[in-house]
Amino acid sequence: MSEDIKSYTISIYTENNIGLLNRISAIFQRRHINIESLTTSQSEIEGVNRFVIVVNICENQAKKIVGQFEKQIEVIKAYYHTEDETIFTESCMFKIKSELLFEEPQIQNIIKESNTRIVTVNKEFFVLEKSGRRHEIEALRRDLNVFGIMQFVRSGRIAVTKDEMRITEMLAAFNN
Template sequence: MLKSCEIKEFTLSMDKKLYTIIVHSENFAGLLNQVTAVFTRRQINIESLNVSASSIKGVHKYTITAWTDKDTIEKVTKQITKKIDVLQAHYFTDDEIYQHEIALYKITTPTLEEKPEVSKVIRKYNARIVEVNAVFAIVEKNGMSEEITNLYEELRQLDCVLQFVRSGRVAITTSCFERVNEYLADREAKYRQSKHQEL
């Protein structure tokens, strides 16, 4: 029979799903290490990490994915929010965001020319060849994570993949605006109010 601790671990593993954390922060050195350390301390593997400038000047956006349970992702998000340079952090499930990836596949040109199946697979996944020479061709695929993985697996089975690289997830929420806009507007309003009270 299973012990109570084993039952608990099994239940937690069943509750795990892929969460996306979107973090907005000011662009200061060292913050990335602080954010990833939160995951390391809880022994959570980061599946993908994408950092870029946001739509707001001076604010950067971190998009992080990880497999975990709801209780843990809530705690992780709260810990990240407490970091001094973090403006906001929120977690989302896949049905709350629109997400995308880009991937590049370097494949052998001789195999591409000799095996019609290679071209068929590329067309099947709506990928496109963006560069080709006598030695290799580069295939570009934009889309969902599963499609990118499946295309790689099918090309690999045709023994033509030389290199493969993917961007990691980029995501936007399905709401009409980013929550950080509200946060910054509220912070600006409070700042003006405090200045007015000082006069």
């Protein structure tokens, strides 16, 4: 009997070393697992970075991958969580011709109804920013695509866990 494939958010707390991204990506590549999204940033502890990686795999694969990450010398700790165990969001930006903002009343309705923010407006273009779940961003993209999108970019997932993670104490000890 095969396990259920689910969306997992994998969090990896690391030292900030050159080449680590290549080794992390190689772990997925060797297992033929596609990365749906990847974000890296400073964590809550100075000098420690956090990778947030979204993959669609079974739980057994998630356990094995987390174990592989923890074998990397720069990795302090790695975790995996289901979507139900995390609070997450993504951000995106759209660049659209300015004339549409004034000539197409429907665009103003789309902006208002989707809780999208206008970042900048000039003679040639305006830029919209939206944060939310992937399906909300994709719905907005479909709505705006009708009018023509000059540029579109979406971030990877950022996430925190619903449960307390004891990582802060571990990272503080690592940092001392």
